[in-house]
Structure formats: structure tokens, C-alpha cells
Amino acid sequence: MTTTIPADDPLALAAIAAVQGDEVAAVERMLADRPELATARIEDEHAAQGRLSFTLLHKAVDAPGHRPAGPAVIAALLAAGADVDARFAGPTGRRRCTGRPATPTLPRSTP
Numbered sequence: 001m002t003t004t005i006p007a008d009d010p011l012a013l014a015a016i017a018a019v020q021g022d023e024v025a026a027v028e029r030m031l032a033d034r035p036e037l038a039t040a041r042i043e044d045e046h047a048a049q050g051r052l053s054f055t056l057l058h059k060a061v062d063a064p065g066h067r068p069a070g071p072a073v074i075a076a077l078l079a080a081g082a083d084v085d086a087r088f089a090g091p092t093g094r095r096r097c098t099g100r101p102a103t104p105t106l107p108r109s110t111p
Helices: 010-020 024-033 056-061 070-079
Strands: 004-006 041-044 052-054 087-090 093-096
Touching: 004 010, 010 024, 010 056, 024 070, 056 070
Parallel strands: 004 041
Antiparallel strands: 041 052, 052 087, 087 093
């Protein structure tokens, strides 16, 4: 069963801040204390863009090139069991952490 955490919950806020702040030790500590964070769905019902549902891995892979410790944060999440096929849900559709559409695109038939 997947854990769901509201985006405004102090645990979600702290975990997101650690992931986006390149705080590898804090991320590892949180995952050791609360292993369910690796796969937890964070739900934001009040986002300006509409309802969002994501994982910490989504936050980690969001512009990872701009965060020097991004790969270490991602490695910590994966070691704790984060799902690379977890889907982001929001107004732009459902996407996997890899950026691939959640619904496979069928090849075009040729005439």
C-alpha cells in the first residue's frame, strides 16, 4: 500500500526541502527513519496549476543539473526503493520519473 502525504504536511515539506536543497545526509536520515518516504505519494490539492500528485524522486529529477548533489540524492532515493516508473499526475498529464509518457505512444501506421 502506498503512503499518501498532503503537500502541506511538515514531513512532506521537510523532505521536499531536503531533496531540493541537496541535503544528502538529511535525505538519507529521513529515509532511514521513515522508509515509506521513498515511495510515498505527495498530494497537493491546492497547487496553482491544479491538483498534483508526485514522489520525492520527481522532485529530485526536476532540473537535477542545477543541483550539484542531485545524483547523490537520486541514488539515496533509489537505494531506499523509489520507483522510477512512478507517475506524476497534474494538469500536464501523467508522466513517469523518466519523462516518458505514462501511456505508451503507439507507432503510426504507414500507408
